[in-house]
Amino acid sequence: MIFQPKILPAGDQAILIELGKEIKPEINQQVHYLSQLLEKRAPMGIKEIIPSYSSLLIYYDPAQISFSAVSDLVQNFLHENSPRPNNPPVIKEIPVVYGGEYGPDLEFVAQFHGLTVAEVIKIHTSQTYLVYVVGFSPGFAAMGTVPEIIQTPRLPTPRTKVPAGSVGIGGKQTGIYAVESPGGWRLIGRTPLTLFDLNNEPPAFFKAGDYARFFSIPAEDFFLYQEQKRNFF
Amino acid sequence: MIFSEIANFMIEVIKPGIFTTVQDLGRWGYQRYGIGTAGALDSFALTAGNLLLGNAEEAAGLEITFVGPLLKFHQTTLVAITGADLNPRLNGQPLPNWTVCSVSAGSMLSFGPRKSGVRAYLAVWGGIAVPPIMGSRSTYLLGHFGGLEGRPLKAGDLLPLHPCPSKGQELAGRSLPISLHPAYQRNPCLRVILGPFADYFSLEGQEAFLTSAYTITPQSDRMGYRLHGTPITRAINEELITCGLANGTIQVPPDGQPILLLADRQTIGGYPIIATVINADLPLAAQCAPGDKLRFQATTLREAQAAFQNLWGNLRRFLQSI
Numbered sequence: 413m414i415f416q417p418k419i420l421p422a423g424d425q426a427i428l429i430e431l432g433k434e435i436k437p438e439i440n441q442q443v444h445y446l447s448q449l450l451e452k453r454a455p456m457g458i459k460e461i462i463p464s465y466s467s468l469l470i471y472y473d474p475a476q477i478s479f480s481a482v483s484d485l486v487q488n489f490l491h492e493n494s495p496r497p498n499n500p501p502v503i504k505e506i507p508v509v510y511g512g513e514y515g516p517d518l519e520f521v522a523q524f525h526g527l528t529v530a531e532v533i534k535i536h537t538s539q540t541y542l543v544y545v546v547g548f549s550p551g552f553a554a555m556g557t558v559p560e561i562i563q564t565p566r567l568p569t570p571r572t573k574v575p576a577g578s579v580g581i582g583g584k585q586t587g588i589y590a591v592e593s594p595g596g597w598r599l600i601g602r603t604p605l606t607l608f609d610l611n612n613e614p615p616a617f618f619k620a621g622d623y624a625r626f627f628s629i630p631a632e633d634f635f636l637y638q639e640q641k642r643n644f645f
Numbered sequence: 646m647i648f649s650e651i652a653n654f655m656i657e658v659i660k661p662g663i664f665t666t667v668q669d670l671g672r673w674g675y676q677r678y679g680i681g682t683a684g685a686l687d688s689f690a691l692t693a694g695n696l697l698l699g700n701a702e703e704a705a706g707l708e709i710t711f712v713g714p715l716l717k718f719h720q721t722t723l724v725a726i727t728g729a730d731l732n733p734r735l736n737g738q739p740l741p742n743w744t745v746c747s748v749s750a751g752s753m754l755s756f757g758p759r760k761s762g763v764r765a766y767l768a769v770w771g772g773i774a775v776p777p778i779m780g781s782r783s784t785y786l787l788g789h790f791g792g793l794e795g796r797p798l799k800a801g802d803l804l805p806l807h808p809c810p811s812k813g814q815e816l817a818g819r820s821l822p823i824s825l826h827p828a829y830q831r832n833p834c835l836r837v838i839l840g841p842f843a844d845y846f847s848l849e850g851q852e853a854f855l856t857s858a859y860t861i862t863p864q865s866d867r868m869g870y871r872l873h874g875t876p877i878t879r880a881i882n883e884e885l886i887t888c889g890l891a892n893g894t895i896q897v898p899p900d901g902q903p904i905l906l907l908a909d910r911q912t913i914g915g916y917p918i919i920a921t922v923i924n925a926d927l928p929l930a931a932q933c934a935p936g937d938k939l940r941f942q943a944t945t946l947r948e949a950q951a952a953f954q955n956l957w958g959n960l961r962r963f964l965q966s967i
Contacts, residue, residue, distance in 0.1 A: 421946055469890070
């Protein structure tokens, strides 16, 4: 089924561009492509863009640019046959201590699928994930797609506090909580990396469109990585 | 520098009020990293105060909710209080709203019982000089940064000010005529642009939304107002894919009770959006309390944008003319 992109007003100062109705890498890559084009060639009056899974929200200033001008611009970009930006994908390697106090739901995930804990870790670290979106809370990176054999439904009742750095599985997605916040994903591990730091510009470690690959580290190395994080990158 | 010298350029918080935060017009450009804009809920009132004082529109002030703080000024300066009428008094004497007032060093600013509205704004000459983070001084509660340590004020806090030159005192008495105030009322009818996902709702649901009143429940804050009224029923039960959220978004969870999202909303969300309150009417929403009722009326993009240009254009023109 071919989805016709939709350009819809979201109030009087924002426009929603819907490129699909599914969470899929191909659609999400199109979102990031369009977002990059808009940023590089945006005229005055485009205030901010929020890329999401299959849509973009564009904030604009109607005193500087009209709805129809933004809409035409997006239409042109969508129909343009220019080559896609050839930026090499950014793959970020993420050390994770799996299980134990760092990943209190790892056992559950293993049992849920009739796997051993080691198998879940092996499967989770076996592929590169696309960061679909950064949001929900500051710096939270939601990625996919998780191999079907470890996809696990979210908790029926979210935890009120999930520690920063927690790595979770939420349905078909995996993700990292960058700051302490409430959350309903199944926590399988935790990274010692700091993923949100106000002293950095931008403060979030991930941006939408990045790629991530996890690797397992022993619990005793958690603090080592934390101390070495400056040398590590 | 010793304490007394620092304190010379300060407002000292004697009592914080129930919920007082430093806000400006918000932190823009970081929503893609999950960082919300925050900013004054009634951005018109804050801006009016700043412009009356000759401040930049981006200057930070205090957003004061329901019950105001008790503040001691350690410096002679100028203030303008706008938005809700929370009965402000300077050394016990009533202070007019929407008017530049001179405050001498050692003065106490207090607030009495609420007369109307919910959120008052205290603009100070030069703005509150907390350090900007990512280009804004707004308190971002979810991120625990901005304003004063990312939290509401507490007793003992010191708010840094800019020294006010004595010639600034000539501005005292400047005020904004009532004709230029937003049409604040307890049970306003807010204009909305329908969509982007109005078609997720049944015709009855859409009609209920546009014809019945929705009460603001006590579970309402700067993130958003949870409303209660005739449930807005769905036409299709297909799940929405999480998308970016504009200020004023009205999303409807499965229980059919709408939520009006405001300055501290999440950057993205997955409930279908029936409509978005127009920016010209967000100040009206900001001044409503739990128990007040909201009605919604559909308008066009053209009318919405004209209303916004009118409201802000009239304010700027008036202040340029005096």
